[in-house]
Ligand SMILES: *[C@@H]1O[C@H](CO)[C@@H](O)[C@H](O)[C@H]1NC(C)=O
Ligand SMILES: *[C@@H]1O[C@H](CO)[C@@H](O)[C@H](O)[C@H]1NC(C)=O
Ligand SMILES: *[C@@H]1O[C@H](CO)[C@@H](O)[C@H](O)[C@H]1NC(C)=O
């Protein structure tokens with residue numbers, strides 16, 4: 001998805017206007033062209049998505065330990081298994097942390113509490129650069145840590161990368177050094193906690209925006225979209241200042257994962273049935289919020305329970321849903 005160059009982080013950059021906190025934003029509606037390109041025959045809940053440079057999609061499900069691939073150029077194609085992870089029932093986030101190399105979070109979900117079983121979360125590496133995918137563990141997360149959305153910061157020239165994991169349960173972001181497997185806590189914050197008992201989820205999607213040296217994240221239960229500024233210090237992500245809440249999405253539903261586009265706008269999958277576009281206002285530098293697809297009631301059959309979104313080459317956004325669909329959204333009119 002977004003490959004970010006660590007070395008650029010040492011260059012100065014100005015925080016863009018939209019990276020400032022926002023007071024109000026008024027939802028309005030615009031229509032973007034959508035197409036359901038895949039429907040799982042058994043409505044497998046699709047959790048997360050990454051797009052390979054071949055435009056094959058990589059798909060995860062919290063109800064399967066298998067990573068799947070789907071040819072996005074074929075309508076109504078077939079999900080093909082890439083790898084089934086051991087000692088896992090669920091896959092969550094996926095991120096391309098070096099060219100052709102993806103990190104995937106696997107865990108055992110407690111079917112009673114819907115929480116991850118402590119000690120069961122492993123972040124794996126899946127490398128597509130060889131004849132067949134090479135799979136190896138990057139790190140086992142400590143204690144009660146869990147991983148939902150993943151993002152990464154990398155320097156392909158030096159083969160260095162960090163994988164960052166959003167922990168929806170303890171309200172935190174974990175950092176995994178891909179070279180060493182060393183795992184440490186970047187931040188644990190009230191803005192990342194669920195504000196209700198399990199199975200409510202706190203921080204869910206997390207993505208890096210290099211231009212503003214920001215980590216953007218959603219909190220599903222709190223219904224927020226927030227920013228955490230960071231700098232690199234000795235090869236580690238270090239927060240700068242506190243979390244700024246930039247939008248309240250709860251009137252539309254519960255935000256899940258999202259994709260940042262080239263202009264730094266966020267396309268947020270919101271349960272039960274909306275794709276919300278958050279972008280800077282041309283007038284005041286404020287964040288504006290529009291419902292790009294679907295609605296807050298979840299009555300649009302083109303977008304039922306959207307869970308995550310990722311861009312391929314060009315302006316096509318691929319959105320996964322909880323009813324087993326992959327929906328394309330043509331964002332070129334945005
Ligand atoms: C922009 O945000 C500021 C501060 O949150 C607020 O005072 C102002 O009214 C907003 N402007 C517009 C046009 O929404
Ligand atoms: C794909 O499958 C759906 C039913 O799931 C059907 O309505 C649609 O016509 C199919 N599209 C193509 C191009 O085959
Ligand atoms: C799976 O879990 C068992 C029991 O904890 C352990 O012995 C085994 O090494 C694990 N397998 C892998 C591939 O991690």
Ligand SMILES: *[C@@H]1O[C@H](CO)[C@@H](O)[C@H](O)[C@H]1NC(C)=O
Nearest residue numbers: 053054098099100101128129
């Ligand atoms: C796709 O990525 C692989 C590395 O995984 C690279 O070898 C190949 O050149 C890339 N292809 C294109 C068209 O960018």
Ligand SMILES: *[C@@H]1O[C@H](CO)[C@@H](O)[C@H](O)[C@H]1NC(C)=O
Nearest residue numbers: 109110111112113116117118
């Ligand atoms: C799942 O959670 C329940 C309730 O807390 C607990 O009794 C049970 O032992 C847990 N199962 C696993 C596999 O951790």
Ligand SMILES: *[C@@H]1O[C@H](CO)[C@@H](O)[C@H](O)[C@H]1NC(C)=O
Nearest residue numbers: 117118119142143144145170
């Ligand atoms: C894990 O969570 C349980 C229950 O919330 C708590 O008692 C325990 O101290 C936690 N362990 C760690 C290592 O955080």
Ligand SMILES: *[C@@H]1O[C@H](CO)[C@@H](O)[C@H](O)[C@H]1NC(C)=O
Nearest residue numbers: 160161162177179180234235
């Ligand atoms: C990862 O750990 C190694 C060894 O401590 C360190 O040299 C490097 O800067 C760390 N960060 C990255 C992004 O590789």
